Amino acid sequence: MKKVWVWKKIKERPENGEISNAMKHTLILIFLLVAQICTYAQGNQIEAKAAYLLAEESFATGDYAATLEYLNTATESLGSTNSKLLYLQIQAELEIYMTDRSYYDQVIKTISDFQNSADVDSFTEEKVMEVAKTKMLLIKEKEQDIKNKEEADRKKIQQDLNFHSYAFKSWPFGVTFDELKITHKDRRFFQKKTKDRLEKNTGLTLYYPNEVSLYWDSSTIPKNTYFNDIFGILTKNNIVKGYLEVIYWVDHNTENTSHEKSLADLDTMVANISAYVGFEPEYENLDNKYYKGGIYSWSKKGKTIKLHHTRYVNGVPCMRVVQEIIVE
Incomplete structure (x- = not known):
């Protein structure tokens, strides 16, 4: 029986070469x-x-x-x-x-x-x-x-500090006008009689010597008297908020400097301040039939630096630049 079974199983397989x-x-x-x-x-x-x-x-x-x-x-x-x-x-x-x-x-x-x-x-x-x-x-x-970028960031920080600290040497902000009279009694400004007027554009009170004639913001100032010295003090509620100073004065009758040279000098001043504080100023043109001039203003965070420049069309052929700083 066993042999038969084996034979049957073999017979059930596909023959050689066949595929299921x-x-x-x-x-x-x-x-x-x-x-x-x-x-x-x-x-x-x-x-x-x-x-x-x-x-x-x-x-x-x-x-x-x-x-x-x-x-x-x-x-x-x-x-x-x-x-x-x-x-x-x-x-x-x-x-x-x-x-x-x-x-x-x-x-x-x-x-x-x-x-x-x-x-x-x-x-x-x-x-x-x-x-x-x-x-x-x-x-x-x-x-x-x-x-x-690191250098630019450092420069920006320094320029912000420059703007924040930009001031007139030895003339403080934030003190009362009465205190200033005492601490600066020997300065030329307080050796003269002063008068005042309200500045409509800022709401500040401007104190200035009697000998100074203010026809507009750039003023008429006796030469060699207030050149490179304070001639105006701005206050609000008796607190000192700003100062004005003549920083450039050229009389073209007596000095060998042309109007073109004066304007070039002004451009240099503007460029130097811009580089120092890190931004460009706004400009207000104030030309009229008597004067040629305007105001450059650098303003940020309650502080303003201004350069007023004036040159006469008629009359004395001179040019002057007044620097003004206001701190709110």
Whole structure:
């Protein structure tokens, strides 16, 4: 019985060279699957190539954002990137970086990916070296940008301090006018009789010597009397808020200085103050038929520095500049 059973089992096996139906189905499915994978892979490669060509065209026309989009499409189609895609990506990102420094980290990452890519050897040593040099230059440029920003920040802080401390030497703000009379009784201003008037534009009271005639804010002042000295004190509720001083005076009748030279001197004063405090002034033109002039004003956080300049159209051919500082 046992031998019969063995013989029957052997007879049930397929004869040499025959394949069972199940095996046939399996082989057919494997063949179809491989064919489908090959077709899909071939299709992805075509899409990736097309996307890369479009990326090259976009780069040539200067559309770097589109270049990166097409390169991303190519990468997605392939399932991974390669050195060829990364090289073009570096070129596009460098162009964007030229106008947008926030792209720095992205460019450095792409360069590192290129250098570490498996097929980087497909590029010539010259091209690989070019990318390496670019990376080094970018890093050095970034370090310099950081230093420049730190220096600019320090300069800005110093300029803010300069503006805050900008004042007339030995003439304090915030004290009462009565206290100032006592502490500065020996100064020329308090050795003369003074009068006062309300300044409509600021609401401050201006005290000035009788010998000074104020036709407008730049004043008529006896030469050599108040030159480089205080001739006006501004108060509010008896608290000193500001001062006026003549800092430039040229009589073109007696001094060998032209109007053009005086105006150039004024430009230098304006430029120096702007550089010292860190910002440009506003300008109010006050030209009329009698005078040519105006006011430069630097204002910030309750403090104002002014330069009033005047030169006569008729009468005495002179030019003067009055500096005024007001602290609220």
